[in-house]
Amino acid sequence: MVWDLTGKRIWVAGHRGMVGGAVVRRLATEDCEVITAGRDVVDLTRQAEVEDWMAEAKPDAIVMAAAKVGGILANDTHPVDFLVENLQIETNIAAAAHANDVDRFLFLGSSCIYPKLAPQPMAEDSLLTGPLEPTNEWYAIAKIAGIKLAQAYRKQYGRDWISAMPTNLYGPGDNYDLNSSHVLPALLRKFHEAKQAGARQVELWGSGTPLREFLHCDDLADALVFLLKDYSGYEHVNVGSGVEVSIRELAETIAKVVGYDAELVFDATKPDGTPRKLMDSARLHAMGWNGARSLEDGIRDAYAAFLAVNGG
Numbered sequence: 001m002v003w004d005l006t007g008k009r010i011w012v013a014g015h016r017g018m019v020g021g022a023v024v025r026r027l028a029t030e031d032c033e034v035i036t037a038g039r040d041v042v043d044l045t046r047q048a049e050v051e052d053w054m055a056e057a058k059p060d061a062i063v064m065a066a067a068k069v070g071g072i073l074a075n076d077t078h079p080v081d082f083l084v085e086n087l088q089i090e091t092n093i094a095a096a097a098h099a100n101d102v103d104r105f106l107f108l109g110s111s112c113i114y115p116k117l118a119p120q121p122m123a124e125d126s127l128l129t130g131p132l133e134p135t136n137e138w139y140a141i142a143k144i145a146g147i148k149l150a151q152a153y154r155k156q157y158g159r160d161w162i163s164a165m166p167t168n169l170y171g172p173g174d175n176y177d178l179n180s181s182h183v184l185p186a187l188l189r190k191f192h193e194a195k196q197a198g199a200r201q202v203e204l205w206g207s208g209t210p211l212r213e214f215l216h217c218d219d220l221a222d223a224l225v226f227l228l229k230d231y232s233g234y235e236h237v238n239v240g241s242g243v244e245v246s247i248r249e250l251a252e253t254i255a256k257v258v259g260y261d262a263e264l265v266f267d268a269t270k271p272d273g274t275p276r277k278l279m280d281s282a283r284l285h286a287m288g289w290n291g292a293r294s295l296e297d298g299i300r301d302a303y304a305a306f307l308a309v310n311g312g
């Protein structure tokens, strides 16, 4: 163990989001104090508010799950929001954390930091070896800057700050808005609504051929707590499930979980995005974490949570 979280005050930034919520649930099983602050308490895009809040809250560690996130269409159509908001949040929290001597900081990135045509599976060292996928380069640049922030504070000030790069995530608390969501929650909702309406078709964006890897947010949270306790290092660490499926195969699995068969139709006016995005999580596995559940089990859990909120 490199860091003992017993008795520590850990700020989960972004606790109302899917990932932050999962980290709060996971940390509740540890002997530490979890602290949170909603947007009404501190606006993370405002530097002075973040400084004031951090000086008062005095966390021992921060899990940086606060971010402006969205699916392919939201990323593609709101480049300023995804670039600027994420840079603001990252730099504000990092600067205030340093000023308050927070020596443990876990930054969260995304698999879209890697080049569009990176060799698969994508290892940590393929970062910055080629051009990014254009639909999400703004978000990717902000997330790459976040990795570099953690590295810079480590290099200049000796801070024990680390970064984890999760693959595409899903689970309880996901965003089900069809314009801004990721594919998995979008398809869960579309199949659910098709079942309710008795519709014969479900529409998918793009061609259905892109390959994606998916990880349940509670599995990510488990891996993050593992890294918080056991990892100290300059390099970021990939966190994936190791399994990739085509968007068509994903739709078929979701159809099975929802219990409704419909004809798949494809909207070619919507982007496919990057053709493949499988992470190489060998470093994490070598450290001793390999706890991802199967995609079907994870989707069953996500669907149960969706039904609990939206009714059967």
Ligand code: GFB
Residues within 6 Å of the ligand: 070, 071, 072, 073, 075, 110, 111, 112, 135, 136, 139, 140, 167, 168, 169, 178, 180, 181, 182, 183, 184, 186, 187, 203, 204, 205, 206, 207, 210, 212, 247, 270, 271, 272, 273, 274
């Ligand atoms: O999950 P998703 O929005 O984002 O889309 P990315 C994945 C694939 O699913 C794309 C297709 O090929 C979409 O065209 N797709 C099919 C759909 N039907 C739908 C649908 O109804 N909704 C959505 N959203 N997609 C994101 C990045 O990329 O991944 C972010 O934009 C972030 O920056 C995130 O990195 C993890 O996997 O393409």
